[in-house]
Amino acid sequence: MSTRSSGSHNATVLLAEDEEMVRSMAQLVLEKAGFPTLAVADGVEALELFSSDGAVILDVSMPRLNGDAALKQMRAQRPDLPALLTSGYEADDLLPGLEGPGLVFLKKPYAPQTLVRELRALLGQPRSPQKGFLGAAGNLEGPESVP
Numbered sequence: 001m002s003t004r005s006s007g008s009h010n011a012t013v014l015l016a017e018d019e020e021m022v023r024s025m026a027q028l029v030l031e032k033a034g035f036p037t038l039a040v041a042d043g044v045e046a047l048e049l050f051s052s053d054g055a056v057i058l059d060v061s062m063p064r065l066n067g068d069a070a071l072k073q074m075r076a077q078r079p080d081l082p083a084l085l086t087s088g089y090e091a092d093d094l095l096p097g098l099e100g101p102g103l104v105f106l107k108k109p110y111a112p113q114t115l116v117r118e119l120r121a122l123l124g125q126p127r128s129p130q131k132g133f134l135g136a137a138g139n140l141e142g143p144e145s146v147p
Contacts, residue, residue, distance in 0.1 A: 011123055012054035015039045016046035018062040029112040043070030052078050055123060060087035082122045
């Protein structure tokens with residue numbers, strides 16, 4: 001199942017996360033931050049919906065097709081694709097051969113403001129000058145973590 005939001009000038013984000021609660025929370029946070037988000041449950045769905053614009057956020061461990069395998073296929077079409085990989089495991093244990101520019105690893109659990117900050121940095125966007133991690137686009141603030 002996929003969900004799409006619109007109405008922003010920011011890059012569209014393709015979010016692939018198999019844990020429904022994490023996926024829903026991350027999508028909400030991204031949309032509040034002004035990123036149109038397309039959310040799916042695994043790497044196969046992500047490949048089906050992948051387009052050459054925007055950025056991807058992929059959980060490393062997912063059923064059917066994991067995040068690093070999906071990213072390799074996506075980067076075969078677009079080598080400079082901005083990608084943020086997430087996992088509860090350490091990056092050194094998971095991502096041999098996937099280092100380089102345009103790739104960020106975010107260890108779970110992560111705070112919502114960390115997700116937005118890392119995505120903005122990955123896309124070369126400045127941090128919001130407004131108070132709160134979402135700035136003018138939303139009003140979520142706080143140290144809560146997304147598992």
